[in-house]
Amino acid sequence: MVAYSAVLDELEAEAIHVYRETAAAFRNPVLLYSIGKDSSVLLHLAMKAFYPAPLPFPVMHIDTTWKFQEMITFRDRRAAELGLDLRIATNTAAVEEGVSPFSHGTHEYTRIMKTVALREGLDRYGFDAAVGGARRDEERSRAKERIFSLREPGHRWDPRKQRPEFWRTANTALAEGQTMRAFPLSNWTELDVWRYIEREQIEIPSLYFAKERPVVERDGTWIMVDDDRYPLEPGEQPVMKSVRFRTLGCYPLTGAVESTADDLATLIAEMEDSKVSERAGRLIDGEGGGSMESKKAEGYF
Amino acid sequence: MGSTSVDATPVLQLVTCGSVDDGKSTLIGRLLAETDSVPIDQLEYARRTRRGGSTIPVGEVDFSLLTDGLEAEREQGITIDVAYRHMNLPNGRRVLIADAPGHEQYTRNMAVAASNGDVAILLVDAARGVRPQTHRHLTVSALMGVRTVIIAVNKMDLIGYEHAAFEEIVGVVRTTAARLGVPEVVAIPISAFAGDNVTQPSTNMPWYPGPTLMQFLSDWEPADTEATAGFRFPVQFIVRAEGNFRGYAGTVVAGSVAPGDEITVADSGRTAKIDRIVTYNGDLERADFGQAVTITLDHEVDVTRGDVLSARDPDGSSLQPADRFSADMVWIGEEPLAHGRSYLLVSGSRSVPATVTNVRHRLDVVSGHEHAARLLEMNDIGRVEVATDRPIPMDAYDKCRDTGGFLLVDRVTADTVAAGLVRHAMRRAFNVVPHDYDVTAEARTALMGHPSRVVWLTGLPGSGKSTIADATVRRLHALGVHTYVLDGDNVRTGLNKDLGFTAEDRAENVRRVAEVAKLMSDAGLVVFVALVSPYQSDREAAKALFEEGDFLEVFVDTPVEVCAERDPKGLYAKAAAGDLPNMTGMGQSYEAPENADLVLDGTGDLDVQVDTLARAVLGE
Numbered sequence: 028m029v030a031y032s033a034v035l036d037e038l039e040a041e042a043i044h045v046y047r048e049t050a051a052a053f054r055n056p057v058l059l060y061s062i063g064k065d066s067s068v069l070l071h072l073a074m075k076a077f078y079p080a081p082l083p084f085p086v087m088h089i090d091t092t093w094k095f096q097e098m099i100t101f102r103d104r105r106a107a108e109l110g111l112d113l114r115i116a117t118n119t120a121a122v123e124e125g126v127s128p129f130s131h132g133t134h135e136y137t138r139i140m141k142t143v144a145l146r147e148g149l150d151r152y153g154f155d156a157a158v159g160g161a162r163r164d165e166e167r168s169r170a171k172e173r174i175f176s177l178r179e180p181g182h183r184w185d186p187r188k189q190r191p192e193f194w195r196t197a198n199t200a201l202a203e204g205q206t207m208r209a210f211p212l213s214n215w216t217e218l219d220v221w222r223y224i225e226r227e228q229i230e231i232p233s234l235y236f237a238k239e240r241p242v243v244e245r246d247g248t249w250i251m252v253d254d255d256r257y258p259l260e261p262g263e264q265p266v267m268k269s270v271r272f273r274t275l276g277c278y279p280l281t282g283a284v285e286s287t288a289d290d291l292a293t294l295i296a297e298m299e300d301s302k303v304s305e306r307a308g309r310l311i312d313g314e315g316g317g318s319m320e321s322k323k324a325e326g327y328f
Numbered sequence: 329m330g331s332t333s334v335d336a337t338p339v340l341q342l343v344t345c346g347s348v349d350d351g352k353s354t355l356i357g358r359l360l361a362e363t364d365s366v367p368i369d370q371l372e373y374a375r376r377t378r379r380g381g382s383t384i385p386v387g388e389v390d391f392s393l394l395t396d397g398l399e400a401e402r403e404q405g406i407t408i409d410v411a412y413r414h415m416n417l418p419n420g421r422r423v424l425i426a427d428a429p430g431h432e433q434y435t436r437n438m439a440v441a442a443s444n445g446d447v448a449i450l451l452v453d454a455a456r457g458v459r460p461q462t463h464r465h466l467t468v469s470a471l472m473g474v475r476t477v478i479i480a481v482n483k484m485d486l487i488g489y490e491h492a493a494f495e496e497i498v499g500v501v502r503t504t505a506a507r508l509g510v511p512e513v514v515a516i517p518i519s520a521f522a523g524d525n526v527t528q529p530s531t532n533m534p535w536y537p538g539p540t541l542m543q544f545l546s547d548w549e550p551a552d553t554e555a556t557a558g559f560r561f562p563v564q565f566i567v568r569a570e571g572n573f574r575g576y577a578g579t580v581v582a583g584s585v586a587p588g589d590e591i592t593v594a595d596s597g598r599t600a601k602i603d604r605i606v607t608y609n610g611d612l613e614r615a616d617f618g619q620a621v622t623i624t625l626d627h628e629v630d631v632t633r634g635d636v637l638s639a640r641d642p643d644g645s646s647l648q649p650a651d652r653f654s655a656d657m658v659w660i661g662e663e664p665l666a667h668g669r670s671y672l673l674v675s676g677s678r679s680v681p682a683t684v685t686n687v688r689h690r691l692d693v694v695s696g697h698e699h700a701a702r703l704l705e706m707n708d709i710g711r712v713e714v715a716t717d718r719p720i721p722m723d724a725y726d727k728c729r730d731t732g733g734f735l736l737v738d739r740v741t742a743d744t745v746a747a748g749l750v751r752h753a754m755r756r757a758f759n760v761v762p763h764d765y766d767v768t769a770e771a772r773t774a775l776m777g778h779p780s781r782v783v784w785l786t787g788l789p790g791s792g793k794s795t796i797a798d799a800t801v802r803r804l805h806a807l808g809v810h811t812y813v814l815d816g817d818n819v820r821t822g823l824n825k826d827l828g829f830t831a832e833d834r835a836e837n838v839r840r841v842a843e844v845a846k847l848m849s850d851a852g853l854v855v856f857v858a859l860v861s862p863y864q865s866d867r868e869a870a871k872a873l874f875e876e877g878d879f880l881e882v883f884v885d886t887p888v889e890v891c892a893e894r895d896p897k898g899l900y901a902k903a904a905a906g907d908l909p910n911m912t913g914m915g916q917s918y919e920a921p922e923n924a925d926l927v928l929d930g931t932g933d934l935d936v937q938v939d940t941l942a943r944a945v946l947g948e
């Protein structure tokens with residue numbers, strides 16, 4: 028049995044509070060769903076926040092078309108099971124132009140396929156608030172992120188415009204052109220997320236668990252060859268390795284770690300031992316100390 | 329459920345405060361590193377990277393680098409905002425550190441960090457001693473309701489771990505903490521750099537018998553919130569679902585509740601019983617402080633988002649709506665506070681238009697002195713009066729942070745411009761529907777043969793208010809006018825004998841006298857009020873009770889030297905001897921009316937003044 032945790036109870040209550048405030052205070056909110064473990068926790072908390080009523084707003088996925096196939100299958104199944112109003116935002120113009128993780132540097136690729144697609148998606152539906160799964164422990168610059176994080180016209184993040192947050196009281200007013208991002212998981216750590224998944228028995232994609240997968244080595248990490256779009260070196264053959272993923276994103280950009288943890292308990296134990304921050308495995312963040320911050324200024328989540 | 333887990337205790341919200349170079353980054357970095365709360369790649373970064381001027385050899389961890397944040401501040405070498413970090417203590421205690429950096433924006437950031445704080449670490453550099461900033465940190469922590477302050481005297485290694493120096497610093501800080509009423513103060517001598525008493529007991533200070541910083545944080549226990557406030561539940565969201573389900577979703581911000589308990593909708597005064605406490609994991613038998621739940625009531629009452637469901641406090645008092653509040657305010661907007669301007673006041677999940685009607689004083693956060701002020705600017709803290717467009721229930725901040733704290737929001741830019749802490753409600757609006765009587769004020773006036781009105785004489789003690797009122801009333805009485813005098817001193821022996829002379833009590837004194845004057849004028853009398861009533865806002869509130877023209881504000885203008893010389897009641901002499909600290913004109917200020925209906929010269933001939941006043945009253 029999972030042990031009682033006062034910390035998880037507090038974090039859960041805080042997240043539910045943020046959800047309810049978002050649903051009530053904004054005209055047209057949306058939940059940004061990226062299929063990973065944090066999104067799975069977010070979705071679970073959303074079910075709790077409005078129970079016995081269903082989630083009172085839609086869910087949007089930014090699909091770069093380079094996600095793991097399993098993610099898409101998982102997404103569609105969960106949306107059907109939970110009766111979600113699922114919207115999908117893709118930068119179709121860029122897809123047609125052939126933008127891919129291989130045609131552009133990771134920074135530029137992320138800007139075009141994620142940041143631009145997100146901005147377009149939000150604008151298309153006129154969403155004035157977007158709930159996301161960012162946590163303050165993810166990266167040093169996130170430590171200053173607000174729970175309710177303001178975006179200027181054009182979805183720009185201006186550090187100097189961020190509102191001081193007191194108590195549980197949120198200023199949710201928006202001036203012309205402003206929108207809001209809300210982060211119910213702000214005060215969670217990666218380990219909290221895993222322990223909550225265990226406690227609440229939340230379903231997550233099996234990519235998080237170790238399994239023999241076809242991988243190739245790139246820049247010191249293992250990349251899974253998820254479909255035949257992946258360019259191999261002449262004569263190169265993927266090798267089968269027991270690997271798992273700490274975060275899920277675009278498969279060519281997501282490094283796997285070698286592991287045999289094929290259930291939650293072993294996975295959590297493995298994590299408690301390793302103590303490497305999870306973004307270390309994400310190629311997009313490795314470019315210069317403040318890259319997350321500059322991406323945010325452009326409108327990245 | 330078995331409470332076998334290591335984290336069965338609530339999260340501790342820790343605020344850290346210190347001036348630049350007191351060693352705050354080093355301390356937090358060490359705490360994080362020594363409790364294994366930092367990922368190893370970040371430790372690696374702190375080993376490899378060196379800031380200009382650093383003398384720490386590459387390869388050793390520069391603890392101060394672990395708390396680095398935004399690019400802009402990395403370039404400037406300073407931190408510009410509140411950062412939140414997690415720490416896991418070996419006993420399973422989770423600590424959420426709100427780190428507020430020190431420089432210009434300090435008061436604002438510090439107030440944010442302290443607003444949820446349970447414990448504050450106040451860093452003092454042993455080599456530099458107590459500095460003005462130390463008092464500032466302490467004052468803001470105390471004001472924001474942080475209950476426990478740890479005086480961490482840092483860099484003990486620089487002063488040879490000397491006991492006497494430590495005690496001297498602690499003595500000074502404790503005196504200020506006592507004045508501010510901080511409930512718990514502890515002092516720990518440390519070296520963030522060398523590690524003494526941070527997580528490991530120091531061998532250099534055998535004279536210190538107490539716990540290490542980490543030990544103290546591990547052992548900390550939260551205050552009993554139920555001791556001060558009853559159940560409070562600001563309704564965030566109305567849950568409507570199949571089967572006619574209607575529930576009120578929110579977070580319990582004070583007290584606790586169980587099915588069958590009677591609650592009051594503080595806004596309307598209507599009561600109902602709790603039917604169910606609904607959660608996704610099943611109904612609860614009880615909801616405690618901090619829990620987010622959905623409540624259903626046993627019968628239909630009108631509840632909307634923003635309303636507060638409440639129960640009586642342990643002392644028997646209850647939450648009631650009011651539309652005027654006395655509050656401390658931390659001004660954080662770039663534009664200064666504008667009098668009379670309409671802002672949005674956000675309390676819990678409710679927003680109402682509100683204006684600041686008066687600034688009482690500005691607090692010097694270093695000396696603790698209160699200075700007369702008209703204005704609050706960015707990073708100022710002051711006592712103000714706030715009027716809301718309609719009555720709303722707010723607690724005193726000391727009772728409950730969530731229902732006693734509010735935000736002011738600019739209606740155009742939507743920026744948060746201030747955080748307010750309610751000290752007390754000034755005018756309660758009870759939920760009473762007045763009965764309409766057939767004999768009206770007009771009918772009574774007709775019978776009297778003259779209109780009723782209120783003549784409000786304000787002026788310094790000894791200015792001549794009572795003398796002028798007395799003589800004028802004699803004159804009018806002879807003419808057949810029905811009069812009455814409400815004299816400040818006389819009222820204080822009866823109706824207002826429970827009130828003193830603080831600004832709050834004076835406001836209440838004026839309010840009651842104004843209400844009595846209103847009843848009397850409604851009865852048909854010409855009422856003279858002779859009351860010092862030193863504050864413009866109190867007089868304006870009195871005036872607001874009356875129709876235009878029914879209230880005559882008369883300023884008896886006599887210089888304070890003349891009053892002091894007359895001193896008919898010996899008050900000025902007492903004040904001069906220091907026995908009357910709240911004496912108007914001496915210890916407290918007198919705000920002369922700016923737009924009095926009539927100004928009488930209190931040093932002029934009495935007959936002339938009486939003539940002028942009598943004619944004004946009769947409308948001649």
Ligand SMILES: Nc1nc2c(ncn2[C@@H]2O[C@H](COP(=O)(O)OP(=O)(O)O)[C@@H](O)[C@H]2O)c(=O)[nH]1
Nearest residue numbers: 347348349350351352353354392483519520521
């Ligand atoms: N000797 C000594 N130096 C310290 C101690 N704590 C911090 N320092 C030094 O004081 C300077 C300022 O420290 P830092 O942590 O950056 O201060 P902050 O501005 O308060 O964050 C650095 O050079 C530290 O190495 C201490 O306990 N003893």
